[in-house]
Amino acid sequence: xxxxxxxxxxxxxxxxxxxxxxxxxxxxxxxxxxxxxxxxxxxxxxxxxxxxxxxxxxxxxxxxxxxxxxxxxxxxxxxxxxxxxxxxxxxxxxxxxxxxxxxxxxxxxxxxxxxxxxxxxxxxxxxxxxxxxxxxxxxxxxxxxxxxxxxxxxxxxxxxxxxxxxxxxxxxxxxxxxxxxxxxxxxxxxxxxxxxxxxxxxxxxxxxxxxxxxxxxxxxxxxxxxxxxxxxxxxxxxxxxxxxxxxxxxxxxxxxxxxxxxxxxxxxxxxxxxxxxxxxxxxxxxxxxxxxxxxxxxxxxxxxxxxxxxxxxx
Amino acid sequence: xxxxxxxxxxxxxxxxxxxxxxxxxxxxxxxxxxxxxxxxxxxxxxxxxxxxxxxxxxxxxxxxxxxxxxxxxxxxxxxxxxxxxxxxxxxxxxxxxxxxxxxxxxxxxxxxxxxxxxxxxxxxxxxxxxxxxxxxxxxxxxxxxxxxxxxxxxxxxxxxxxxxxxxxxxxxxxxxxxxxxxxxxxxxxxxxxxxxxxxxxxxxxxxxxxxxxxxxxxxxxxxxxxxxxxxxxxxxxxxxxxxxxxxxxxxxxxxxxxxxxxxxxxxxxxxxxxxxxxxxxxxxxxxxxxxxxxxxxxxxxxxxxxxxxxxxx
Numbered sequence: 001x002x003x004x005x006x007x008x009x010x011x012x013x014x015x016x017x018x019x020x021x022x023x024x025x026x027x028x029x030x031x032x033x034x035x036x037x038x039x040x041x042x043x044x045x046x047x048x049x050x051x052x053x054x055x056x057x058x059x060x061x062x063x064x065x066x067x068x069x070x071x072x073x074x075x076x077x078x079x080x081x082x083x084x085x086x087x088x089x090x091x092x093x094x095x096x097x098x099x100x101x102x103x104x105x106x107x108x109x110x111x112x113x114x115x116x117x118x119x120x121x122x123x124x125x126x127x128x129x130x131x132x133x134x135x136x137x138x139x140x141x142x143x144x145x146x147x148x149x150x151x152x153x154x155x156x157x158x159x160x161x162x163x164x165x166x167x168x169x170x171x172x173x174x175x176x177x178x179x180x181x182x183x184x185x186x187x188x189x190x191x192x193x194x195x196x197x198x199x200x201x202x203x204x205x206x207x208x209x210x211x212x213x214x215x216x217x218x219x220x221x222x223x224x225x226x227x228x229x230x231x232x233x234x235x236x237x238x239x240x241x242x243x244x245x246x247x248x249x250x251x252x253x254x255x256x257x258x259x260x261x262x263x264x265x266x267x268x269x270x271x272x273x274x275x276x277x278x279x280x281x282x283x284x285x286x287x288x289x290x291x292x293x294x295x296x297x298x299x300x301x302x303x304x305x306x307x308x309x310x311x312x313x314x
Numbered sequence: 315x316x317x318x319x320x321x322x323x324x325x326x327x328x329x330x331x332x333x334x335x336x337x338x339x340x341x342x343x344x345x346x347x348x349x350x351x352x353x354x355x356x357x358x359x360x361x362x363x364x365x366x367x368x369x370x371x372x373x374x375x376x377x378x379x380x381x382x383x384x385x386x387x388x389x390x391x392x393x394x395x396x397x398x399x400x401x402x403x404x405x406x407x408x409x410x411x412x413x414x415x416x417x418x419x420x421x422x423x424x425x426x427x428x429x430x431x432x433x434x435x436x437x438x439x440x441x442x443x444x445x446x447x448x449x450x451x452x453x454x455x456x457x458x459x460x461x462x463x464x465x466x467x468x469x470x471x472x473x474x475x476x477x478x479x480x481x482x483x484x485x486x487x488x489x490x491x492x493x494x495x496x497x498x499x500x501x502x503x504x505x506x507x508x509x510x511x512x513x514x515x516x517x518x519x520x521x522x523x524x525x526x527x528x529x530x531x532x533x534x535x536x537x538x539x540x541x542x543x544x545x546x547x548x549x550x551x552x553x554x555x556x557x558x559x560x561x562x563x564x565x566x567x568x569x570x571x572x573x574x575x576x577x578x579x580x581x582x583x584x585x586x587x588x589x590x591x592x593x594x595x596x597x598x599x600x601x602x603x604x605x606x607x608x609x610x611x612x613x614x615x616x617x618x619x620x621x622x623x624x625x626x627x
Contacts, residue, residue: 008530012447013459015440019500024466027474027481034477090366095343101367103613105374110609112559114577115598118584119377122384122394122591129380132396167374171617224472227561234585247472251566254476264476272473279468 031272034265041257052266062267064242065249068154069223069274072161072245076222079162081215084169085207089199091170092177102174106167113164117231120160121147124232153238157228165221169214176210177203212282219278223271226251246271378602385409385595393591409596416587418572419600422579426558426601429495429575433557434550436499441549444500445508446538450515460509466502472562479566493567494575498557504549511545512538548619551612558605576601 035052039045056062091102108116123129124146131143146152184206188198204211226247229237237244237252244252246267254264284291344360379400384393386409387402413419447453448460471478478497479488487493515538523533539546561577568574571582583597609616 006453009447009451009453009456012443012451012530013505016444016500016502016505017459017462019440020462020466020502023478023481023497024469024474024502025462027477028469030477030480031474087370090363090370093363095360095363099613099617101371102617103610104371106609106613107378107606108374110555110559110605111378111602112561112577112580112605114559114561114580115602116377118580118594118598119381121584122381122595123377127394129394129396129398132394136396163373220470224470226472230561231581231584235581247475247562250472250475251562254479255566259476261476261480268473268476272470275470275473276468 031265031268034262035269036266037262038260039262039265041259041261045262048262052263053270055263056266056270061241061244061249065244065246065267066270068229068243069225069246071154072158072225073219073222075158076161076165077215077218080165080169080218081211083162084166084214085173085203085211087166087170088173088177089203092174102170105170108164109167111164113160113227114231116164117160117228120156120228121232124156147232148239150238150242153233153243154229157225157232157243160228160232161222161225165218169218172210172214172217173207176207180206212285216278216282220275223275246274378606381595381602382599384592385599387592389590389592409590409592410600412590412593413583413596413600416593417579417583417597419576419579419597421572422574422576423600423604425491425573426576429491429564430554430557432495433498434553437501437504437553438546438550440500441504441508442534442539442542442546444505445510445512445542446534448505449509449512450517450520450538460506463502463506467506471497475562475566478563482567488567489569489573490567491573491575494564495557497563498553498560501553504553507545507549508542511542515541544615544619547612547615551609551616554608555605 036047036049037045038048038051087105091098091105121128125131126143126145126147128146130146131140134140134144144152146156180203184202185198188202193201224247225245229243229245230248230251233243237248241252250264250267250271253260253267344357380398383398383400383402386405386407387393388404388406388408391403448456448463482488482493482496485493485496487496519537520533523537528536559577560575561581564575564578565581568578571579574582580594580597580601584594587593
């Protein structure tokens with residue numbers, strides 16, 4: 001049943017393939033090569049081996065950037081794994097006007113990070129609403145400079161990321177909750193399981209797969225963080241650039257005529273390896289059963305062989 | 315916590331066999347005394363639920379409403395007072411006039427729109443074509459092509475940022491909108507999503523069309539497209555939002571403030587004209603309102619697409 005010319009499918013996928021090669025694989029290979037050079041704009045390029053990577057360890061900006069990104073990951077992953085699940089449970093019920101709530105909870109997701117970061121900047125600036133509130137309740141005498149302290153700035157950015165991400169991951173969970181039957185809930189309730197117990201023993205195991213997916217997505221997204229920190233610090237990366245994320249460092253290293261393209265590529269490569277870690281962990285965890293089964297099977301086979309051997313000997 | 319406690323006290327299993335639970339189910343949004351429909355809250359639970367929902371609503375939309383209020387407040391009104399006011403005493407459009415005078419907001423919006431519409435159009439066309447080939451046709455090397463598409467999903471755009479810029483520059487497109495648009499013109503994820511949608515088309519239908527003598531174009535137009543429209547709308551919406559909201563890539567590509575897109579323009583406005591937050595707020599509203607309206611109009615389509623298990627992640 002093939003009434004098309006043999007080349008039709010190839011023509012159809014050609015644009016996609018060209019784009020993937022031109023704007024994903026080629027730049028990636030280029031990054032790998034550049035990471036071992038001292039490339040700068042308008043200058044001859046020469047290979048420098050691992051010099052860029054050696055430089056990384058002595059570069060305190062890189063250490064700060066990695067620290068920022070890792071703290072971001074450590075705080076964001078638990079928050080954005082559980083809070084959206086609770087939110088999804090909240091909007092999962094079929095009650096009147098729930099569609100309105102779902103839609104508005106999604107607004108922060110579709111708004112540009114720049115726009116909401118500017119709002120955040122107003123809220124948390126020295127004269128901003130949050131400080132006015134703190135003063136109103138008499139908690140502080142002098143305004144807290146949220147945006148010019150390294151950790152407070154990172155905290156504000158994390159708050160922004162969590163607030164903006166809630167709706168996105170809520171939708172991921174919603175799709176999963178739709179597939180979760182009510183029978184288990186009813187059976188558990190019959191056995192006298194309370195609401196809290198059912199959440200931990202029915203809902204959470206039921207959405208285990210999506211939960212893994214969400215925590216990996218959050219993990220990778222947190223490592224790629226850029227806009228929030230950039231806008232909140234006005235592009236400076238906080239005091240002394242110590243609140244820079246890795247992507248901010250890449251961007252600031254690679255830009256302009258003095259850009260250290262080779263060095264920026266080396267940082268990019270480190271970032272890439274870091275984003276692969278959570279994926280690898282999930283791969284191992286998901287295939288744990290397979291691995292264990294494989295091991296068990298091998299043990300069984302060996303035992304069987306031994307049995308036959310002893311029988312043959314006897 | 316109160317919500318949980320009130321609910322727990324009423325979730326005891328029914329003990330009265332004379333009243334079968336099935337008969338007690340009603341269309342009320344809450345659960346009555348003897349009902350065991352666990353998916354419905356009790357009346358108290360329902361009220362508590364709406365309470366929590368309203369609190370969350372406040373958390374999620376307060377920043378937007380506050381920003382909107384700020385953009386409408388006059389120069390004499392305190393914007394940072396506490397408790398914050400969401401209704402300006404004397405609403406004025408002066409800030410909007412001011413922001414249009416300070417930076418070319420309309421040009422920026424036009425640039426964002428061009429990039430957004432271009433991204434949607436090219437993604438829809440090429441992802442549908444590629445998705446059809448990968449999802450519904452058989453050809454040699456399909457597995458390799460699929461593997462290539464899947465492998466790019468592991469590659470964050472930030473990693474290739476520097477060399478992506480070198481590529482675009484070598485094409486002579488640095489500091490142009492074409493340079494902003496081009497790398498996102500065909501997304502691997504979109505091709506894969508469309509392939510998943512095309513796989514759902516019953517092969518009998520396609521075979522029947524072939525017997526009727528329909529050529530590839532006619533099959534795409536009359537059979538494939540009507541079947542994958544739901545997924546296409548999700549792809550289109552995400553492509554548009556992605557392009558409209560993108561910041562890092564336009565920031566890297568564009569160096570001339572006259573060519574900025576809205577997001578880069580807003581950052582430029584906020585870091586260079588910080589004197590008047592009301593004006594900046596007006597600028598951010600220009601960037602925010604179109605995308606919110608677009609989403610509000612298309613949200614039914616979107617959530618239906620998501621329920622079909624097609625979330626983009």
